[in-house]
Amino acid sequence: MAVDPETLNPVNYSRAESLQIINLLFQSLLSADLGTNTIKPFLAEAMPSVERQDSITLFTYEIRKEAEWTDGSPVTAQDVAFTLKVAKAPLLNNESLKPQLEFIKDIRLDAGNPQRFTFVCSGFAPEMELLTGDFFILPAYLYDPENLLLHLNVADLHNGQQAVAQDEKLKTFAAQFNTPAFGHDPRLLQGSGGYVLENWQNGQYLTLTRKKDWWGNNTSNTQHLTANPQRVSFQVIPDITTALLALQNRQLDVLENIPAHEFEQLRKQESFLKDYNLHTPDAYDFYYAGINTRNPKFSDKRTRQAIAHLLDVNNIIQVSQMSYATPTVGIIPPSVKEFYNSNLQPINHDANKASTLLQEAEWIREADGWFKNIDGKREQLTVEVIYRAGNTNFENAAAILKQNASHLDIPVQVQGEESTLLSSRSKQHNFELYFRSLSGNPFAFNFKPLLHTAYAGMGGLNYTGFGTSESDSILDKISGTVPDREQQAVLLRRLQEIMQEEAAIIPMYYTKERLAVHRRFTNTKVSGLKPGYDVSAFTLKQE
Template sequence: MRRATLTVLIFTLFVYLFFYACQKPSSGQDNTVRIRASQDPENLNPVNYNNAAALEIINLVYQSLLAPDPETKEIYPVLAAALPVVQKTDSTAVFNFKLREQAKWSNNQPVTAADVIFSLKLLRAPRLENGRLADRYDFIKEVVADKANPLAFQLICEKYTPDMNLMTGDFAILPEYLIDPKGLLRAFSFAQLTRQADSLSNHPSIQEFADWFNSDRFSRNKAFVQGSGGYLLDDWKTGQFVRLIKKQNWWGSGLSDTTRLTANPDKIIYRIIPDNTAAVQALQKQEIDVYAGIPVYTYQQLSADKDFKQKYNLFSPESYDFTYLGINGRLAKFADARTRQALAHLLNVDQIINGALAGFATRTVGPVAPTDKRFYNTAITPYAHDPDKATGLLQQAGWVKKDNRWQKIIGGRWEPLTVTLNYKAGNTEFERIALYFQEAAAKINIPVSIQPIEGLLLTDNLKNHRFEVFLRYLTGNPFVNNFKEILHTENAVGGGANFTNFGNPASDQLIEQINSTSDIPEKARMLKKLQEVLHEQSNYIFLYVTNERIAVSKRFSNLKISGQKPGYDVSAFTLKSQ
């Protein structure tokens, strides 16, 4: 009996020590990077992922032809052997690519032009959940393989614009052998899928492939979530963590012509911690190495904490993250632009920046960063906090004070002006903005109901137009000014990313002209005009561009901190020698 009891005690002690070891801070020589993720990635399919957490992981598993360097603002080749040679005519631009001979898939097969063509077909094939990316790359009209060289191909595009220098190579390349083992899409050319999508949607092969590809296997099954990048999906516990492991003998290690292709950490673990307070506690206990998006006041406290700064470096680069208020222009009570403008005048953005954000932001009037002197419209005056102006605009829009509240005859009956404001639950920045807005609106008798919503449900509500007003981030890009996806009326349908129903034929034409011109002064003029239209219509009320707030363990160097999401390059992290 004593021996059995002793055995149980030893076993219990072993289990305790095992779990303690799993929870304790990493030792200095542990080449594992632990990153706080604010939400579950939900879906790791490069064609239809849902959020920024997913994209960060996707970019470690899959690769593109080209990529932007956030530090130098240069475009560099990834799977491509070099930057493409471009042939321009009055109506088309032909981009000539050649792939790296060293590039390999996880099964050690080479990455070929056939894989690139297949990946582009995924953006065109009907019945796939590819609408967002299909719109982004609709300027690509044909892709032609070089019959003499399996690594060479041409992308035939619309008339050349500078944005194409990156966008022709800025999409994930997927392995055809793994994604389409039956070769179901090989019978269809890229041009066929582009021009005959509707008529092909009922083809048996298309239907079979769509059922196969739209399944969960390509979203989270580690046997199928595989690319040419330096990392493999090792494990994923929903709501807890996602773990990546470095590939053995990865093809990108030690290339002589570039230092930009990296896979330095042995493991990368994304710990899913939605609550900011819990995330800060994990940081202070050294249970995570990287935390981006630290709440402002917490960041200030950590900056003054000498003990913390011995363990972590803090960074606050200016980002390309725009915070905006979106208003559903489909709803009758918000259909008049003057009503939307009135709501804009209730926001005291300077107070928000200096208060809730402690100065870690810069005002903006549209989706162009104020630091971009070529394209930002300095002639527009941001909406000022002005309740009297808001009252006047409401009256102009036909609202009257009745029974101590604003009302208007809509559809033959009196309707009150009320606002339901949504944002992603747990976002303390949005919570403070919402409270500021609610307080200001109450002073002129507009009731505001604040309803934070879980991230996935909020996205679904926005896509399906089940909302009134919302707060959200828009992540910009210093290399591309293509706003068709979020502002064109063709994307204002259910499932599209034009949530607020912004736009008309004139703004659509302006967006299309911005995307098609290669004349920089003309592009600047049109982008400034687009900002004017956005400001006037006020479906999107752009508030400010934030400074990122990042903490990274001093165990690592070569962080490549920048203002471009996610704000660092974890694949480049190098463990310091002790």
């Protein structure tokens, strides 16, 4: 891993590094089997039964009777209800999960079967079947031993946020849940998965050990439920050169996110290929530039469009990705042809077009740069670019933008930031332009937390401030009551048009994964879906 996980809290994590480990500690009702890239029941006994009733849809699940928490107690519908309360309640750090489950209005528990329950959902959308099962279930006994949330109803949390926010027990629970311990303490990070967190040395490594007599070993016809390795160690190595050296010295069994040039060199090393397999599945990692629309210099979309024309995405791909990336016009992967807007053309490198757009935005080119009166003050067009330090993909993109901008006398200052500082600056809107990546999947396209103006406030995930009334309406429909996939496709294509027009998020490309796995392992389940492979499934080859 290049960096430590920001948190291992299953409710408010945001990084792929966190997801990799949380997947081994906790489970959701449904999840992707990386061996087949299909959705399968994990904690659930089977896919849910679906019943549509006018304005609501009912999804009924039953949890596997074998499913247990770390203390040996059964996973029940009460735990699912508790998790929903945590996801929906005010005052809690749940901004990432809350919008994903916004369509769930209530939960009905089966009085005769503690493992059976029904979600009551608003309207119907094709993605709801996945979304009702695609969140990690928390152990109520461990997270809320005082039963502080027991008296609250999911329906009340769905409908009456302001009134519930005054609840004293909720305030007490929130004060506990929002502490760092719920994302770092091994005593709290115990789910229904096959592993427990043994040790976390910040900046060095995280070690997980397999549970004794894990319940998943006692199920039949569930080859996707695995906990094969007895011990898994994640090494934190910020410098990719050091990581590659460790790989070539056979000190690592798996290395992912290998830079394209280094990956090509590994392909040519016969001695290395005797010990390692190299894989390049199509990934769902979206690389983009984000512009802070709140900054007066960039409030005019024509200014942002001009910067987009200075990026030169094709050159960025050639320099940093070689053949391991696909240009994209928007946030939808080009491989998802049903939803990708193929009628749009990528914004190409065009200095003349950029110059014209800046003039239309009332910038005046003078001998020493571009100037404009903003709020009664003469401002020069300069751009500060930040990205995660050590990421050569972003470093190359920033260098290319700086070079192209210099031809138009636009000064660009480039700064690599430590990961935590970059995240903090993004959340606090303390940036002008950043390079980032997002991890997605081909199953769900609810971008509301990232793009809706309701999440553009301080601390929200809409860092750039993107959003129009039309885009908000589209995002509301996609996350709520889209009637069918055809209508969903229409909405998503229109969203891509609006995003290109607004140019707050400038799309660059989707990558292919590049990873090396030692040949002594089989059943590695390499996939373009995160985390890219299923380490819980690894087995040793028979000699």
